[in-house]
Amino acid sequence: MGVFHDEITIHTEGETDIVDITSDIQKTVNKSNLTEGIACIFISGSTGAITTIEYEPGLMRDLPRALEKIAPKNIHYDHHETWHDDNGHSHVRASLMGPSLTVPIRDGKVVHGTWQQIVFVELDTRPRTRNILVQIVGE
Amino acid sequence: MGVFHDEITIHTEGETDIVDITSDIQKTVNKSNLTEGIACIFISGSTGAITTIEYEPGLMRDLPRALEKIAPKNIHYDHHETWHDDNGHSHVRASLMGPSLTVPIRDGKVVHGTWQQIVFVELDTRPRTRNILVQIVGE
């Protein structure tokens, strides 16, 4: 049994950019030499989320539209008064989606469906460099 | 310390069928002989979700109504143009809810409240056979 950790660095193109990180996570698992266990994928920061989605162009527009419905960009947020900021909706969306995803590792592979990719969702209003943490516990 | 994995197979009755899998997960824990640790419950596929809910008939109708509000079935989804599919809302709901739940194992029991069950939520538009993965890390 052991613990392995690594960081994936990505550059996002701004609001609701969705980045497929599945192969990066698989590379981390390969490096770990752990073949059975669980991986925790975590974004340190309060305006991004980790989830899974079928990574095809249509859903890359459909998910942002749903987020705009849940927490619209152009309504009042008290957060803007605290910091004279413009990303209250980004924070709210991130808290609702969650910063963390936990997935099984089996036979040295990150488990996911054929049409299911692990993604980082940029919820901030500008392009960002993001360090995504991968923490694996297993054997 | 060790890792144990198992799969739970269920048959769902179609859209927003909510299936209580708490006792199946407890059986997996029993088989594992692990008494302290964490269990990751994961659906491989992009149109289902794992969460907890009080498993009573009223909420089985209330949660679907809320999902219909968040990502309605009968609006346009670009996903439909990619695959000539009808389940764009299923994918969006699944990405928002998440495919994974992680719960503590203590004294050989899956921890949950008396009025809180672990459930699979079918978000696809038709009945499906689902293999839910349970990955336990502990001692």
Added chain:
Amino acid sequence: MGVFHDEITIHTEGETDIVDITSDIQKTVNKSNLTEGIACIFISGSTGAITTIEYEPGLMRDLPRALEKIAPKNIHYDHHETWHDDNGHSHVRASLMGPSLTVPIRDGKVVHGTWQQIVFVELDTRPRTRNILVQIVGE
């Protein structure tokens, strides 16, 4: 490798009270003597949620407003007919947000951003005493 568990007891002030539990979780990690691994933070009960947020006064009002949009308090819930209860929206919100958060532990520290705190969100309609479980697996 080992497993450590602990419970954090908090008193909430009622509906959508958001409580910063980051330092409590760090104390649990300190007690565990585990320095690398993952922590599962879990609320046993079906009307609360665990997530992360920038803990500043504006967002403490913005997140509740978004929840009111997603699952409004004053609409019909079938749950009320089951129990003659008033908290159908609490249950729906809790199922959507999720009862569990998994975070990495590195160098003896719970990983989180400077402007990102780990919080319990009270979704029930009254003040509650809540026992939050922290389960750490690591070395």
